[in-house]
Amino acid sequence: MTTTTHLRTGPAPRRAPGAPGRHALPARSPSRLWRGPASTPPWERPLLLVLLLGTAVLYLWNLGASGNANEFYAAAVQAGTQSWKAWLFGSLDSSNFITVDKPPAALWVMGLSGRIFGFTSWSMLVPQALMGVASVALLRVAVRRWAGPDAGLLAGALLALTPVAVLMFRFNNPDALLVLCMTAAAYTAVRAIDVAHRRAGLGWTAATGALLGLGFLTKMLQAWLVLPALAVVIVLAAAVTWRRRLAMLAVGLGAMVASVGWYVLLVDLWPTDSRPYIGGSTDDSFLDLVLGYNGLGRILGGEGNGGGGGPGDGSGNTGFGGSTGITRMFNESFGGQISWLLPAALIVLVAGLAVTWRAGRTDRTRAALVLWGGWLLVHALVFSFMSGTVHAYYAVAMAPGLAGTLAVGGTLLWRRRELLTARLALVAALAATTAWSVVLLRRTPEFLPWLRWVVAVVGIVAVVGLLAGAVTRHAWARRALPVLLVGAVLAGAGGSVAYAVDTAATTHSGSIVSAGPASADGGQGGPGGGGQDGGGQGGQPPSGARPDGGAQQGGQQGGGPGGTTTASAELTTLLQGAGTTWSAAVVGSQGAASLELASGTAVMAIGGWSGSDAAPTLEEFQAMVVAGEVHYLVASGDGGGMRGRGGTDSVGSQITTWVQEHYAATTVGGQTVYDLTSPTTS
Template sequence: MATIPTTRPTGSHGRRRASRRLGGHPEAPLRWERPAFAAVLVVATLLYGWGIGHAAVHPHYSAAIRSMATSRRAFLFGGLDPSGSITIDKLPDAFWPHAVSVWLFGPYTWAAALPQVVEGVLTVWLLHRIVRAWAGPFAALIATLALTFTPVTVVLNRATIPDTTLTLLLVAAAGALQKAVRTERLLPLITCGIWVGLAFQTKMLQAWLVLPVFAAVYQLAAPGTLLKRALRLLTGGVVALAVSCSWVLLAWLTPAADRPYLDGTSNNNPFSLVFGYNGMSRFSGDPTSFGAVAGTTASRTSGNTGWGMLVNHTVGPQIAWFLPLAVLAAVLSLVWHARAPRTDLLRAGFLLWGGWLTVHGVVFSISNGNHAYYTAVIAPALAALTGGGLALFRSEYEAGSRRRVALPSAIVQTVVWALVLD
């Protein structure tokens, strides 16, 4: 595993030692690392799986899952009923794992919710690998703890909502992008495009919110010439687009008489489902934008909008416990590494997760309403910034530099913020 420089080189022996400790982590796990991470995975499994037999499954989606488990037509198109007369208001891919689980184990609540427990634990495991390769074992452990105990994550990972699958796939995409930046290989970038495409089939346009961030990070930090980086990005983008649109094109090419009617649309058009009902109608004053159905569009709006949405009394306690710490980490890391080489991997990581958080925060703020569980997708970014930030602050504190004040300041800030949210 490549060594990642994480602090600005100086003549100070303490600073060099701190740099090696944070970024230059050994390939072999440290003595405490495996048992600590195993304990986190056990806790995550217990939290997400506790009471799974009485999980808060979504009644609309659960009905579709049962239909999809008993009918090939309903499975392929996301039929709400076994005969496949009408679909759900999402693409079916998000619920294929649930339908397979119900087909295997029977129509039980725990069987419908089981895939989300597995996906939640996999997300924790995957984030650990990604953050460890970026910022070291201490940062990885903190990040996984932060993700595991995020309230909206715990609740959502024992339900039947597509956001859990979306989050897992986008974290996988971030890991592939990180590898592409580090290795200058094309295959990880193609893999990133595949993961983003599959995430699109889970929750459509929301999956594409990370694409500008991914493109910027790769163009800014990956090795190679400007033209070579641009061509590789174009290749990855084409892959993401092809995978994203595969089901939409399948539904569009299938005669309307041979498939269910697409819920949420006024014209039975899959492009209206994606770009209208689940797209522009969320940002437009016209609830019928691009063929969306006005009644169902209005029913899903909420008061969670505006620039204070992430910290309001409904959403804040679910997701925002480490928001000030994450923002502080992103800002200070970029300031401290402003003169680092273009390919500096620590800075690239903070750009990646900070951009993820920023783009989602802006989009959520300007939309016409969000359910609190939508914010589950930013939990990995907050967790990664928390872990990477505390590791960076810790290294500066132990190096004895003027920057050492960042660690106690971050801790005090987090405690005060917790009291505000409580």
């Protein structure tokens, strides 16, 4: 970037101290809002406003069409609007029997919105969409500080238009807050490095740790996958002594532990008989939730984390994300979600590091490549080789790293295009992206069939033109450059943008969702992508099927254990008139969630998410029935519990058997219901 200096003859005009310059704009004028500070390029602020407004429209348009989205979390949000204790602990029901199997930070945000505006689809999902806009804005400013305004805007646009990001920022899973926390932590780390020599550097580092702690309270260990990149870039790029850099890491670690520890202590010190059971744990503790199937188990496999060869064997988890291995990010589950620009990002990362290899230790461009490239690589490797349960939408957490890497590396190579290495790397990145986009578009042959031909033709022309320009100095190459760049953008981003727009225009519900158009066999995002409540495909369990291969619970209609239970008007009226602490009990959280949302009452989820949590025991349930705390039991179609995990000895099976032996069954709205206030035998 060149700077032009204008010389003036004669003395400069004098002005009073503090008075604005002759060309200064009032601080609050509309022109200042549109053009930004005088130090910014004239094109930056208009493009930034277009980016943020466009992202808001993409994420907010027709947002309520998805209804309750994932009913598991929607029921917990509703419960949080009815009970502050349920809000604090993330309870599935307002009477606080059991929590969801995640920490509650994301539910806190949606629950507060529901308390302010009333519980609706919009009040629940709008905070998620706004988190997406905030993530785009924070990524842009974080990248801008070290790589320039053009790289910042490019990074923000790439994140905004990543298909899986569009999906998750319009959905009620915890991933939206997770991405926001991680992106904000990267921004504060950048600020900490910039002012490391001052006391403010420690303050920004503490903020980084606190944000990662909040991310942990959103989705546990996944928030800390960005830690290696943040720690390395602080050690590498902070222009201070080793002692100061170690102090920064210590302050950040202390802040992170403190921001997590208060909640862990709150849960573990709270009397267990006065709080809900910690869903997903084996011993009703938060620590077991972190270390068990929903924490380390997701990476290592084991109990409750089915692999490809069967439940709990950790052999690859082909039931959800495809077989483990270095190619998993490109397979039929993950490919259409995140990998459109992944080959280009890897190419520009390697080339960018090669170009900056001899730069000084604190070089900011290389530091940016280390930060965003480290983020990308750690996530890609963990997701590729984790043996436990993995869903394709997890990839949203690597989207900021992917966008930042491509933006920083791409703009660096473009600025250094006088180097043959940089020019050839740009051509290779475009060629790889064009070829891979065609492959991905062929996985959904009925979706805009002409698009893959446009991408292929335009991409080939752009590659040939850029390659010719890379090896020649003729004037035609410079004159054709704008046209070639437009073609490169169309070829590189055309497929991803089409998938992103299609995702925003499509409703999503259930627990297994993915971005992109439906394939020929009814799934989303290409074969194996998993879908809405239509059938699954390519190794993805069909809607309503359990990943362990067993039958779904009775009345569920989609998403495996994350499916829904249809609540008829008759059953809803029955539950609303129950007048007990829990209007009913049902095996599994998803059946309970659907009944809660329909009736507005508290429904006990026996066994939690999978039906295999040890809550309540048979004796505890019998005592609750005797005390008149549960009015009905709504039967599950498989006789109780997730037999693939809990078997006939699960609490669901035991309770269902006992109820069947002592209470008469009636049919209400097509559902089998037992009235627990009228035993048939003593």
